[in-house]
Amino acid sequence: MTGSLHTSRTKLLDATLKVVRTKGYHAARIEDICAAAGVTKGSFFHHFDSKDDLALAAAAHWREHVSDTFAHAAYNNLPDPLDQLLAYLEFRKSLLTGALPDITCFAGTVIQEAYVTHPQLRDACGQSIEEHVGSLAQIAGAALCRYGIKSDWTAKSLALHMQAVIQGAFILVKAEGQVKIAADCIDHLRRYLELLFGSQGTRPL
Numbered sequence: 001m002t003g004s005l006h007t008s009r010t011k012l013l014d015a016t017l018k019v020v021r022t023k024g025y026h027a028a029r030i031e032d033i034c035a036a037a038g039v040t041k042g043s044f045f046h047h048f049d050s051k052d053d054l055a056l057a058a059a060a061h062w063r064e065h066v067s068d069t070f071a072h073a074a075y076n077n078l079p080d081p082l083d084q085l086l087a088y089l090e091f092r093k094s095l096l097t098g099a100l101p102d103i104t105c106f107a108g109t110v111i112q113e114a115y116v117t118h119p120q121l122r123d124a125c126g127q128s129i130e131e132h133v134g135s136l137a138q139i140a141g142a143a144l145c146r147y148g149i150k151s152d153w154t155a156k157s158l159a160l161h162m163q164a165v166i167q168g169a170f171i172l173v174k175a176e177g178q179v180k181i182a183a184d185c186i187d188h189l190r191r192y193l194e195l196l197f198g199s200q201g202t203r204p205l
Helices: 002-023 030-037 041-047 051-071 081-094 106-114 119-146 155-176 180-200
Strands: none
Touching (some): 002 030, 051 106, 081 180, 106 119, 155 180
């Protein structure tokens, strides 16, 4: 019984990620989420007190998913941190498969829509992005040291810029309905990194 309860909770969390990325947070109804999860409303209220309660749990679920996905990606194993950053972008491109809602960011979608109306949820989703920026900033910082780059910009500001481009690309994809836009934006970001490190640093032998 305990296993089935856990399964139904996970189904609800996974369904929330999909429904919210498809319809938006405010338009997503409990009925929609239950239907997508294949569970009853009774099962929903066994696990969660409200839609907001579910959304907070879904934000944590998304954060765990993102952390695990990127922590096990192959780019982490490259010896050169600049190569890691460039391979990270290729990895992001490899994730641009499937239906449009499936390639977008749950955290970014929620923040765009509910940053004023649901500050607790905004902060929970923001934590996911902040943690990801932090991991990228570590790689960028190592690249700055390795390439001897001294500038008034920081590794964190570069990591934030990378995320701004990717999150902005998702908005453009939603506006145009073309996933290729995101891939093109990531390619431009790659060129920017290559120019940035090529013009300000020297690749060690």
